[in-house]
Amino acid sequence: xxxxxxxxxxxxxxxxxxxxxxxxxxxxxxxxxxxxxxxxxxxxxxxxxxxxxxxxxxxxxxxxxxxxxxxxxxxxxxxxxxxxxxxxxxxxxxxxxxxxxxxxxxxxxxxxxxxxxxxxxxxxxxxxxxxxxxxxxxxxxxxxxxxxxxxxxxxxxxxxxxxxxxxxxxxxxxxxxxxxxxxxxxxxxxxxxxxxxxxxxxxxxxxxxxxxxxxxxxxxxxxxxxxxxxxxxxxxxxxxxxxxxxxxxxxxxxxxxxxxxxxxxxxxxxxxxxxxxxxxxxxxxxxxxxxxxxxxxxxxxxxxxxxxxxxxxxxxxxxxxxxxxxxxxxxxxxxxxxxxxxxxxxxxxxxxxxxxxxxxxxxxxxxxxxxxxxxxxxxxxxxxxxxxxxxxxxxxxxxxxxxxxxxxxxxxxxxxxxxxxxxxxxxxxxxxxxxxxxxxxxxxxxxxxxxxxxxxxxxxxxxx
Amino acid sequence: xxxxxxxxxxxxxxxxxxxxxxxxxxxxxxxxxxxxxxxxxxxxxxxxxxxxxxxxxxxxxxxxxxxxxxxxxxxxxxxxxxxxxxxxxxxxxxxxxxxxxxxxxxxxxxxxxxxxxxxxxxxxxxxxxxxxxxxxxxxxxxxxxxxxxxxxxxxxxxxxxxxxxxxxxxxxxxxxxxxxxxxxxxxxxxxxxxxxxxxxxxxxxxxxxxxxxxxxxxxxxxxxxxxxxxxxxxxxxxxxxxxxxxxxxxxxxxxxxxxxx
Numbered sequence: 001x002x003x004x005x006x007x008x009x010x011x012x013x014x015x016x017x018x019x020x021x022x023x024x025x026x027x028x029x030x031x032x033x034x035x036x037x038x039x040x041x042x043x044x045x046x047x048x049x050x051x052x053x054x055x056x057x058x059x060x061x062x063x064x065x066x067x068x069x070x071x072x073x074x075x076x077x078x079x080x081x082x083x084x085x086x087x088x089x090x091x092x093x094x095x096x097x098x099x100x101x102x103x104x105x106x107x108x109x110x111x112x113x114x115x116x117x118x119x120x121x122x123x124x125x126x127x128x129x130x131x132x133x134x135x136x137x138x139x140x141x142x143x144x145x146x147x148x149x150x151x152x153x154x155x156x157x158x159x160x161x162x163x164x165x166x167x168x169x170x171x172x173x174x175x176x177x178x179x180x181x182x183x184x185x186x187x188x189x190x191x192x193x194x195x196x197x198x199x200x201x202x203x204x205x206x207x208x209x210x211x212x213x214x215x216x217x218x219x220x221x222x223x224x225x226x227x228x229x230x231x232x233x234x235x236x237x238x239x240x241x242x243x244x245x246x247x248x249x250x251x252x253x254x255x256x257x258x259x260x261x262x263x264x265x266x267x268x269x270x271x272x273x274x275x276x277x278x279x280x281x282x283x284x285x286x287x288x289x290x291x292x293x294x295x296x297x298x299x300x301x302x303x304x305x306x307x308x309x310x311x312x313x314x315x316x317x318x319x320x321x322x323x324x325x326x327x328x329x330x331x332x333x334x335x336x337x338x339x340x341x342x343x344x345x346x347x348x349x350x351x352x353x354x355x356x357x358x359x360x361x362x363x364x365x366x367x368x369x370x371x372x373x374x375x376x377x378x379x380x381x382x383x384x385x386x387x388x389x390x391x392x393x394x395x396x397x398x399x400x401x402x403x404x405x406x407x408x409x410x411x412x413x414x415x416x417x418x419x420x421x422x423x424x425x426x427x428x429x430x431x432x433x434x435x436x437x438x439x440x441x442x443x444x445x446x447x448x449x450x451x452x453x454x455x456x457x458x459x460x461x462x463x464x
Numbered sequence: 465x466x467x468x469x470x471x472x473x474x475x476x477x478x479x480x481x482x483x484x485x486x487x488x489x490x491x492x493x494x495x496x497x498x499x500x501x502x503x504x505x506x507x508x509x510x511x512x513x514x515x516x517x518x519x520x521x522x523x524x525x526x527x528x529x530x531x532x533x534x535x536x537x538x539x540x541x542x543x544x545x546x547x548x549x550x551x552x553x554x555x556x557x558x559x560x561x562x563x564x565x566x567x568x569x570x571x572x573x574x575x576x577x578x579x580x581x582x583x584x585x586x587x588x589x590x591x592x593x594x595x596x597x598x599x600x601x602x603x604x605x606x607x608x609x610x611x612x613x614x615x616x617x618x619x620x621x622x623x624x625x626x627x628x629x630x631x632x633x634x635x636x637x638x639x640x641x642x643x644x645x646x647x648x649x650x651x652x653x654x655x656x657x658x659x660x661x662x663x664x665x666x667x668x669x670x671x672x673x674x675x676x677x678x679x680x681x682x683x684x685x686x687x688x689x690x691x692x693x694x695x696x697x698x699x700x701x702x703x704x705x706x707x708x709x710x711x712x713x714x715x716x717x718x719x720x721x722x723x724x725x
Contacts, residue, residue: 046488049501116509397634
């Protein structure tokens with residue numbers, strides 16, 4: 001840039017930012033959490049009174065976006081054999097359209113005619129203003145049974161039906177004990193049973209890491225102050241409350257990374273399998289190590305990225321050189337579920353795979369472009385964030401259930417290893433099935449796949 | 465007033481009749497609630513009041529600066545943009561005024577200090593310099609307006625004002641997209657590139673130098689001094705021209721950004 005241009009640019013920017021008595025900033029509650037103004041008992045009463053309408057509105061939205069029926073694939077179970085993989089595309093099409101008719105249009109045509117299926121748009125949290133962590137009922141029941149710790153909120157319930165969620169409790173595979181297979185014994189690891197189940201399999205360091213990962217600490221909605229959403233003063237949340245057995249139970253949260261509150265998007269808990277191969281963590285934060293993420297997750301992500309609120313409720317800052325390292329080492333020995341049809345390079349073994357799966361692999365690596373980002377040799381990731389620019393297809397700014405739909409921006413490429421075990425899909429869980437993800441990427445990448453190619457892609461992803 | 469509001473492109477979204485489902489923990493203790501735990505209609509919280517005032521200030525400035533631009537801008541794209549701003553924001557301002565009156569919220573009657581200063585600067589400009597200065601200001605004003613709308617959607621309480629914010633937001637985002645495109649176009653023109661900072665009346669990197677001049681912060685620690693007279697530059701914006709060391713600019717820049725008193 002020439003000097004003149006630079007000068008003109010910076011002066012014009014200065015015009016906007018450096019005038020005397022420069023503009024008022026937005027109020028502090030645009031980023032900081034405000035202090036409660038009501039007594040706790042009254043808040044609980046009001047939240048409970050609102051709850052039926054809150055849940056009904058959410059279910060209506062889901063029903064309008066998706067076919068939520070229980071329609072399992074024939075004979076395809078998740079790795080642990082506890083839940084069937086769901087079949088078919090579940091995102092509803094706009095009136096009068098087919099997947100092919102949409103795929104034949106340009107993004108601008110779809111945007112101008114408002115034809116992007118709503119199920120492809122960002123998915124709202126159940127209650128945008130209240131925010132925070134929400135757990136499926138089966139998780140709440142099991143943790144309560146084992147530990148007498150009740151994760152029920154009085155303001156919201158979980159919103160998706162159980163058949164669309166990951167199996168529970170998920171199997172656990174250790175990189176250090178590959179000969180054993182699943183070591184979970186069909187149990188959910190908790191503070192009440194982990195030593196019994198893991199003794200003999202872990203080093204003392206790993207065991208201590210596991211203990212901390214299972215220890216509850218206060219959190220924004222689960223704590224002991226009046227600013228909480230549980231009836232009783234609460235002991236808090238443990239890492240593995242969401243990452244059940246180091247996989248996921250589809251418990252969700254709000255991104256800590258965005259303000260104002262209405263713009264914060266939903267986050268579906270990812271599995272912590274194969275973290276040893278991952279170099280960037282979090283859909284947006286791109287934290288560079290498992291240690292960084294672990295430390296951050298506990299002391300501020302639990303509190304919506306607000307260290308000020310955290311300090312008030314009992315934030316736990318784990319000691320970096322001991323506790324964090326132990327927690328990280330434990331996470332780093334969790335393997336992906338076995339993929340017997342893949343060779344050491346992440347390619348299908350032609351002797352073991354079906355023709356349809358092989359066709360799927362071909363599409364994945366070729367016409368479908370998937371392998372550009374989901375690189376088979378590096379666990380189907382590329383350690384990059386990508387902007388899929390979905391807003392080419394819809395006008396941002398629409399408000400759905402108090403949530404403002406804004407562009408996603410760059411998001412980390414998720415691994416596809418073990419992908420059949422961890423619905424719903426994308427960072428916010430907006431897609432229910434693998435078939436949905438194929439339609440989504442077919443549109444986003446403009447790949448014009450045929451129905452056979454789409455079916456083959458789904459069959460292929462089931463082998464990963 | 466109603467008709468004008470409807471005529472506006474804003475009306476693309478269906479008018480939501482309901483307030484958002486707010487967090488009761490943060491509501492005023494004297495709020496009246498219905499049997500479903502929702503605040504009864506017509507009650508504002510402090511955020512609604514502030515929102516209405518800030519939105520009104522912004523809207524008024526939009527019209528005032530755009531009226532100036534309509535007469536003075538050189539590029540056709542800028543004149544057309546200004547005309548659309550006058551039309552859209554006049555209608556939105558009227559609608560907001562009606563909502564504020566119903567809710568008993570006093571609105572500001574004059575431009576705020578920031579926009580008075582901007583108008584002062586713009587009045588001294590013409591041609592390409594005016595165009596780029598006006599359009600850059602438009603980008604920032606629409607960025608702020610978008611954030612303000614998003615804030616009200618989550619943190620306000622009165623259904624009418626929240627509906628206004630929801631329906632106005634997509635329009636603001638569209639204006640912002642257009643303004644950014646026009647700035648990108650203009651910036652590529654040699655005539656604009658030749659506009660000097662002196663013409664626009666503000667020394668480059670004034671804010672950056674001002675902060676260093678405080679002697680409280682060091683480079684890379686721009687978070688340390690809450691009492692500085694002006695905000696830190698946005699990332700990447702404060703870079704001084706390469707051949708002008710930041711220290712040299714410090715004294716005049718400070719003088720220019722110090723509060724009047």
